[in-house]
Amino acid sequence: MNLKKLSIIPFIAISSYASGFKIPEQSANSVALAAANIATSFSADAAYYNPANIVFLDPRHHSTFSLSHLRMSKLHFRNHSDKFSSDYNYDTSSKKGDFIIPTFHFVAPFIDDNFRFSLSVVAPAGTSMKWEDTYPRALSKLFELEVLEISPSIAYLVNEDLAVAVGVRGVYSKGKAKNEVDDAQLQTPMGNIAPGLKAHRELEGDSIDFGYNLALTYKPTSDLSLAATYRSKVNMTLKGNADIQYSIGGKMQDQYNGDVSINVPLPAILTLAASYEYSDFTFMFAYDRTYWSSLKEFDFEYSRPVANLFDKPVEKDWIDTNTYRIAVAYDYSKDLRLMAGFAIDEASTHNDKIKFELPDTKSYVYSVGASYKINENFDISGGFLYQDRQKREVKSGDTTSFNNVVGEFDRAAIMITNLSLNYRF
Numbered sequence: 001m002n003l004k005k006l007s008i009i010p011f012i013a014i015s016s017y018a019s020g021f022k023i024p025e026q027s028a029n030s031v032a033l034a035a036a037n038i039a040t041s042f043s044a045d046a047a048y049y050n051p052a053n054i055v056f057l058d059p060r061h062h063s064t065f066s067l068s069h070l071r072m073s074k075l076h077f078r079n080h081s082d083k084f085s086s087d088y089n090y091d092t093s094s095k096k097g098d099f100i101i102p103t104f105h106f107v108a109p110f111i112d113d114n115f116r117f118s119l120s121v122v123a124p125a126g127t128s129m130k131w132e133d134t135y136p137r138a139l140s141k142l143f144e145l146e147v148l149e150i151s152p153s154i155a156y157l158v159n160e161d162l163a164v165a166v167g168v169r170g171v172y173s174k175g176k177a178k179n180e181v182d183d184a185q186l187q188t189p190m191g192n193i194a195p196g197l198k199a200h201r202e203l204e205g206d207s208i209d210f211g212y213n214l215a216l217t218y219k220p221t222s223d224l225s226l227a228a229t230y231r232s233k234v235n236m237t238l239k240g241n242a243d244i245q246y247s248i249g250g251k252m253q254d255q256y257n258g259d260v261s262i263n264v265p266l267p268a269i270l271t272l273a274a275s276y277e278y279s280d281f282t283f284m285f286a287y288d289r290t291y292w293s294s295l296k297e298f299d300f301e302y303s304r305p306v307a308n309l310f311d312k313p314v315e316k317d318w319i320d321t322n323t324y325r326i327a328v329a330y331d332y333s334k335d336l337r338l339m340a341g342f343a344i345d346e347a348s349t350h351n352d353k354i355k356f357e358l359p360d361t362k363s364y365v366y367s368v369g370a371s372y373k374i375n376e377n378f379d380i381s382g383g384f385l386y387q388d389r390q391k392r393e394v395k396s397g398d399t400t401s402f403n404n405v406v407g408e409f410d411r412a413a414i415m416i417t418n419l420s421l422n423y424r425f
Contacts (some may be wrong), residue, residue: 024288026103026122027066028420031383032369034341036284036327038273039217039227042337042371043381043422044105047118050229050273051153051165052215054107054118058424062107066420072097073413075359077136081397081406088135088401094356095130113157120151124171125266136356138181138199138402145175147236147266151213161219169211171266173236177203181246181402198247201310203260203300205240211266223277233268233294237261242302244310256310259303265294280331284341288323292348316353321346327367335373339383342366351395355405361392369418379422387414 024035027045037045041053044062054062075094083089101123108117125147131137153167181199211234217227242260246253273286299313327341343365354360369383389412396405 023070023101023123023125025068025383025385025416025418026120026124027064027105028369028371028381028383028418029339031068031385031416031418032339032341032367032371032381033284033327033329033383034325034343034365034367034385036273036286036325036341036343038229038271038284038286039225039275040277040282040284040329042329043379043420044107044118045120045420047105047107047153048120048122048151050215050217050227051118051155051167051213052163052217052227052229054116054153054155054165055110055114055157055163056217056219057107059109060424061109062105063423064103064105064420065423066103066105066418068101068103068416068418070097070099070101071415073415075412076410077356077359077394077405077407078410079407081404083397083404083406084401089404089406090133090135092131092133092136094136095132097130116155116157118153118155118167120149120153122149122151123147124149131356134182135402138179139356140177140179144177145173148172153213153215155215163217165213165215167213167215169213169232169234171209171211171234171236172206173209173238173264174206175204175238175240177201199310200243200245202243203240205238205260205262207237207239209234209236225275227271227273227275229269229271229273231269231271233291234266236264236266238264242300244306246307246310254307256302256304256306261301262298264298267291267294282329284325284327284329286325288325290321290323290348292318293320317350318348319350321348325365337371339369339371340367341385345387347392351393353396354392354394354409355396355403359392359394359409361409362390364388364390371422377424381418381420381422383416383418383420385416385418387416389413 025031029037038050044064046053077092079089081089104121106119110116131140150170153165155165157163179201211232213231215229219225239261244256268291270289275284295316295318297313297315323345325343330338332338345363347360347362349360365387367385371381373379392409394405398404
């Protein structure tokens with residue numbers, strides 16, 4: 001039997017079916033404004049979204065404590081393939097997901113009139129996805145990944161209209177994945193169905209990796225702000241332990257318990273943004289270019305050779321994507337600001353390379369929120385975001401039943417609710 005073309009695809013997705021695996025919303029303002037708050041910043045979250053803007057905040061200390069609840073709906077798959085019987089390929093659904101994400105942003109007073117320091121502690125990616133049915137759990141029975149980023153930055157006020165900033169991205173990632181194949185079918189070149197395949201793999205690892213960020217803000221007039229930010233790629237070098245065993249027709253083929261590593265890129269993002277103030281309104285626009293093309297394949301490295309079933313690199317060949325964001329903030333009174341936003345986020349994957357481990361698709365984002373000033377030192381902000389995930393056709397055919405994913409993922413949704421406390425002193 002030829003196993004050279006078989007592979008159990010590792011689930012290294014960092015966000016189950018968000019666009020690629022980024023989570024851009026890290027504060028109430030960003031949730032309420034669909035992450036369009038780049039050229040204009042209202043609070044300490046400028047430390048993350050555009051650290052050049054921190055020099056335009058009032059000269060006191062600024063801090064933002066934020067808590068988000070992220071809910072992912074079930075994801076339904078409709079099978080359109082008749083290559084294998086309905087015992088092996090069928091309609092199925094993932095489990096819902098609920099996650100709590102805390103974040104923190106801080107801006108210090110000026111140093112020597114022109115320099116200012118900031119710090120953000122955020123979760124730019126990270127989630128969990130579970131499939132319980134035998135068919136999808138061969139690719140993704142369980143995946144959990146936590147990503148924590150600590151990002152200190154220094155901003156410099158060139159003049160009253162121009163500011164620049166540079167910072168460091170320190171990223172800690174920790175992941176766990178399980179795949180489980182139970183009596184799968186293998187189709188030979190002659191069209192026969194080979195004896196059942198059983199396989200089990202558990203992976204667990206973590207890493208600390210680094211990158212950088214750059215930012216610039218220019219105010220050609222008192223009402224208009226232009227900004228550009230660049231967040232570098234961080235190559236997450238996950239290292240840990242793998243436990244693998246598989247059999248064919250009841251006969252044990254291989255066992256492995258030892259070291260494993262894999263490189264997963266957290267992609268670079270270039271953002272160009274503008275904002276314009278008119279009367280009590282602030283209109284915002286942001287364009288993101290996310291360089292997903294850095295993800296070519298998932299390739300595990302083991303301490304000794306293992307069966308090609310687990311060691312064969314899995315092609316992804318993702319493509320760079322665009323995200324368009326617009327938002328408006330309205331100062332209803334001196335104490336109350338109302339906010340709303342909209343975004344369009346493109347898919348980064350090809351139809352013939354989508355499977356259960358990362359069913360990415362195009363999405364539309366709708367958001368609302370408000371900020372209320374309690375006194376000169378405190379204000380409280382809240383935001384709600386609804387991400388409408390579009391249907392996605394899948395054409396990932398294969399000669400093994402668990403890798404044969406041909407059909408359609410239905411529309412789904414991700415909802416984020418955020419509450420933030422902003423304190424100045």
